Amino acid sequence: MAIEYDDAVATFEWDIPDDYNLPSVIESHADSFGDRVAVYFRDSDGTREERTYDDIRRDMNRFANALAELGVGKGDRVMHLFPRHPDGFAVQLGALKRGALLVPCSEMLKPKDLQFRANDCEATTVVAHADLTEMVDPIADDSPLDTFISLDGASGDWQAFSDLLDGQSGEHDGPAIAAEDPMSINYTSGTTGNPKPVRHKHRWMRCFELVNGPYWWGVTAETDFDDELLWATTGTGWAKWFWSPVGVGLTTGASQLIYEGEFDPETFLQVMDEEGVTRLCAVPTQYRMFTQVDLSGYDIDLQSALSAGEPLNREPIERVEEAFGVTPRDGYGQTETVALVTNYPGIDVRPGSMGKPTPGLGTTIIDDDENELDAGEIGEIAVPVGCPGIFDGYYEKPNLDEKTFSGEYYRTGDLASRDEDGYFFFEGRADDIIISAGYRIGPFEVEDALISHPAVAEAAAVASPHEERGDVVKAYVILAEGYDANDELVDELQSFMKAETAPYKYPRRIEFVDELPKTSSGKIRRIELRQREVDQFGQ
Known part of the structure; x- marks a missing residue:
């Protein structure tokens, strides 16, 4: 699909039903196309598993029933710590169906990092992979955690995820969940102090469907996914997991690949070739390392190649164009937002540019006094306060909320300039991130x-x-x-x-x-x- 940018900006509407929530979206997908594969999972040894939308709905509800028996309910915080995993969506969706808030944690963190998060948001439940439970055990007694669930095995105080699902119903009548109910707490690094607990509401997922889907990935709920396979290389502990595998893949009803293994350029290229990936989202470092490999040996038919995290330089763009016939397209946003600026489908990509502001957000560039700047001037990327596509505050941090939302704009802390045609160019950080x-x-x-x-x-x-x-x-x-x-x-x-x-x-x-x-x-x-x-x- 190609976007007519001016028309998209002029006609965009925030269509977010009051009762929107991701578990209900999955229920609807399963009713409409339950036999469609939602996840093609492949581990580093080449073993493959599949999960249809029917499978995900069933296991979501079975896990929700198990959590209900464990006393997990609306507003509780559920930490999760696991690598890319075929049951990852069921874990997240089951907790959301109980009205709980997800607290994603990267497996690259240390026990003291987990302890800070658990205490800061008063999490009571944690779901961790069996290989990672030893990261939680040392801090368990010095945190509010009292319910421990393990993927792929269990020992001690840890209950096995598979055992909890055994015998549970594939239907669950949970609490009512609305678009404005809190959904997740994503911790993000700042220049001073500890990581900050960014709180998102369920509407965040609908915003991804309305913005990231069409204006970056080039897909919507109406896309014919019969010959499409999406792959975002991110891990489950990062906001990018919500940006793409959850926020685009699940909301639109796509089929997507999840690969367990660590990054290796030759292996990733081989996986793309063998699995038939048509839309890829990777980070610039991965694209740069792809270009150090002989790309002519791979039969890869990409429709879209997306890049996020930092600006992508000219060389990998040109190499990927030459090898696969697609131009990698940058997108820009934060843990706190949806995609604010993208090289949307059909744009004339300008190397080094983040693209143009996505419709509906009002993203602009301002000076210290919140005045919008003209082309060629460097200022801070900002979004009007109250925009549905940004977070609504920090978890139980009213002082931070006041500081962040006291003006007309949410200030991203990133500096940029725009050219006469409206393209944004990253100029650095306003702070020291x-x-x-x-x-x-x-x-x-x-x-x-x-x-x-x-x-x-x-x-x-x-x-x-x-x-x-x-x-x-x-x-x-x-x-x-x-x-x-x-x-x-x-x-x-x-x-x-x-x-x-x-x-x-x-x-x-x-x-x-x-x-x-x-x-x-x-x-x-x-x-x-x-x-x-x-x-x-x-x-």
């Missing part, structure tokens, strides 16, 4: 962990340009008395960080310095350190 291979990393998290090492007296973390990952974490370190700068200490600090934080957060580059640039009030001038990195490593 580091985006590496699509992961958002708050410098505070890195610095806080680093200074817990006895060798580190002070540290500052910034983004450092990298050819494949876009940026990597660079740490400037002032050593404590008695320690000497050397390669062995770099290795030691990196190993320490991998044990203390999620692996993607560790500093891939470390530089020992005698002092850090600071403002008169003592704040680190990370902007100055970032410029040093740009000067050394280029954009």
Whole structure:
């Protein structure tokens, strides 16, 4: 499908029924086309499983019945921690059918990260893969968690997901759920303090169907999915999982691929070839690594290639175009939003551009006084407060809500400019968030962990340009008395960080310095350190 942009903007309407919720959408899909495969699952050994929409509805309701017996109800918080898994949708949908809020967690987190999340939102239930339960066990007694459910096995206090479903009815009469009821708490990194609990309502899923589906993926509920297979390479613990596999794949009734294995360019290309993927969503780092492989050896027939997380540079765009005949199309948004800016189907892609604002959002670029800026001027990407496509607040954080929504706009913290034709171009962060291979990393998290090492007296973390990952974490370190700068200490600090934080957060580059640039009030001038990195490593 190709979009007539001006017509789409002029005619867009927010059609969100008052009683909208994702479990009811799945019930409707199962009634209409229950035998359609919703999930083609493939593990790293090549074993394949399938789940139809009938299967997902049945297991959603069976799990909801089990949760009801365990006392899980409306408003309760259910954490989940599992890799891409054939039962992942059933877990999420079953909890939602009980009116609970999902709290997704990445398997790359550490026990202390899980403990913070559990305590911060007062989660009482956790669903984890059997291989990951050891991440929860050490923090169980120091958190509100009291119900433990395990995928693919159980031991100790953990109850097996399969055992809980055994004998349960495939129908469930749960609490009434409305579009304005809370649905999820997604934790997102900030420049200071701990991750923030972004609260979304059930309407979020309808917004993805109305925006991300047609204006990025190029699909709607009316698409003929008989010859379509969608694949978003994201994991279950990230907002991108809700952006695409849940928010587009499930809402539109598509068939999609879920692959369990870790990223390897040759393996991913082979999987696309063998499974017949027609629409792919990957991160720029993955596209860059695809271009290091001989693409001529794969028979891949893509209709769409999507990229998100950070700007995609010209070389991988041209290589994918040459090999597969499709142009990778960037999309931009946040954990807090739907797609705000996209290279929509049919657009004349301009390398380096995020595309144009999606219909209905009112996305614009403003200055510090909330004045909209003209073409060529750099300002902050912003969305009018009250737009259905953005989050409605932080979970039980009224002070944060007041700070975030007190003006006319929700300010994203990302800087951009627009050209005379309305194309947006990313210009950097208004704050100090580091985006590496699509992961958002708050410098505070890195610095806080680093200074817990006895060798580190002070540290500052910034983004450092990298050819494949876009940026990597660079740490400037002032050593404590008695320690000497050397390669062995770099290795030691990196190993320490991998044990203390999620692996993607560790500093891939470390530089020992005698002092850090600071403002008169003592704040680190990370902007100055970032410029040093740009000067050394280029954009």
